[in-house]
Amino acid sequence: MTELPPAALSDDDARALRADFPLLAGSPDLVYLDWGATSQKPAAVLDAERSFLEHGNAAVHRGAHRLASEATLRFEDARATVAAFVGADEEELVWTANATAAINLVAYAIGNASAGRGGAEADRFRLAAGDEIVVTELEHHANLIPWQELAARTGAVLRYIPVDDDGALRMEEAERLIGARTRVVAFSHVSNVLGTIAPVERLVALARAAGALTVLDACQSVPHLPVDVRALGVDFAAFSGHKMLGPTGIGALYGRGELLNALPPFLTGGSMITTVTMEAAEYLPAPQRFEAGTQPVAQAIGLAAAVDYLSAVGMPRIAAHEAAMGEQLASRLAGIDGVRVLGPQPPVPRVGLASFVVDGAHAHDIGQLLDDRGIAVRVGHHCAQPLHRRLGVTASTRASGSLTTTQDELDVLVGGVEAAVRFFGRRA
Structure with missing residues (x-):
């Protein structure tokens, strides 16, 4: 695997780790933000099997x-x-x-x-x-x-x-x-x-x-x-x-x-x-x-x-990286007019995951628009219908990162959601 310096997991570290994942390394334009559904596999795992x-x-x-x-x-x-x-x-x-x-x-x-x-x-x-x-x-x-x-x-x-x-x-x-x-x-x-x-x-x-x-x-x-x-x-x-x-x-x-x-x-x-x-x-x-x-x-x-x-990467380093990612996802998405982020807002701790709803648009439409931009997210009720019902929504869009997720990928996601809000706002 890629050797990392002893400091906390950084954005450069996450970018370097991406090279260990054949699917990600072979898809440089893919912004994979569906780790909560299934993770990509490093070469070391594929090789072991x-x-x-x-x-x-x-x-x-x-x-x-x-x-x-x-x-x-x-x-x-x-x-x-x-x-x-x-x-x-x-x-x-x-x-x-x-x-x-x-x-x-x-x-x-x-x-x-x-x-x-x-x-x-x-x-x-x-x-x-x-x-x-x-x-x-x-x-x-x-x-x-x-x-x-x-x-x-x-x-x-x-x-x-x-x-x-x-x-x-x-x-x-x-x-x-x-x-x-x-x-x-x-x-x-x-x-x-x-x-x-x-x-x-x-x-x-x-x-x-x-x-x-x-x-x-x-x-x-x-x-x-x-x-x-x-x-x-x-x-x-x-x-x-x-x-x-x-x-x-x-x-x-x-x-x-x-x-x-x-x-x-x-x-x-x-x-x-x-x-x-x-x-x-x-x-x-x-x-x-x-x-x-x-x-x-x-x-x-x-x-x-x-x-x-x-x-080898270090779970404390991964956790710190994802906590910062989760806080940024929640606060940046919530800062977009017409977007509601589900769940307690920062500073309540979370992992690198956020689910959100765009006013006037179905989650599946949001997911398709993001996919057209090379951003892979999860849409639907995420096998948690009672929770969605309690929060007053039928479905949401979920972005979930991991140890390879970079700041650039979060920027692309936020830009994609902003574009979705503009698109569906014009249609309304």
Whole structure:
């Protein structure tokens, strides 16, 4: 990768890093501001996947031959690398297909416990009619619908912490809602629409006082902030490889070791068992008990390479770069007449992301106009319909940057939005 000086990540550093990304290096006029949807991949990640498939491809945890043994070692080394990146032990990291699958794993495993599976160890997870699951009005559908389904299966009640008119969590309502009947509190670390950072410490403290489990959607934080799941105190956390410079088709679930080993499995089949008879089966300890079937070996190795890349750049440097970017996005876009930026305004901290609405124009039209100028953004409800409905809009345009985003790219975006306002203003 490109060698960087020891100073904080600068605009020149971001420009130099762009050369490490083949798609960006080969598209010098592309202003890619859709990192919140999926990240571009540095050559180091592409090379790691390709090298394994060309020279080391084999099934893991199955064969006794040399190739299979080496593949298993690389697969487990990747687990250790990714676990350490988020402050976890390797036994506490489960590979999943993506973050959505990780959250569903927790929800369905709790559902299995509630149906009587898992024995006495699983009693702590069992939900009954009248128990409560608390989420927030900020949630991505992936951290809402699984809990809706779990409530429907168990008779539990789903409640949510509302946001105010600016999109900030109403913590006085959190204090009222999280109580004696609360069994699960699930919330996003960073809003994928607003870019704002949740008060994790306060939410975890409320959940602990109630004896409830905490489930953190860390998709928009792990790629952009230094994250230590143990320091955060959460019980479970989910994140996705493709948002953090890694491959698609892989995500991870962190779970405290004693909890993972007490949860009954979700997917069942080969490679997650110790003994099988025609009548019953016994399961391996975590993480293997949640990894039935053929695993995403090349993707895990690619994700470990992505983690190595992020670590070499330095997550504190990336976070500082993106915090400044997020503040500039929010303030500069809000300064354009006819543009409304969603969420609390600076100095409220955010990652390098801002969603906005242009008066008299649909988000899809804004996205098309920007695309015509070589600017790639996300349009729609960003899998967060309830939040958009609360804020009084059906859709928004989201610009999200990352470690390669430069000042020049932000200038191009702002110029494109100003042109969109003028264009749609004339049409009105």
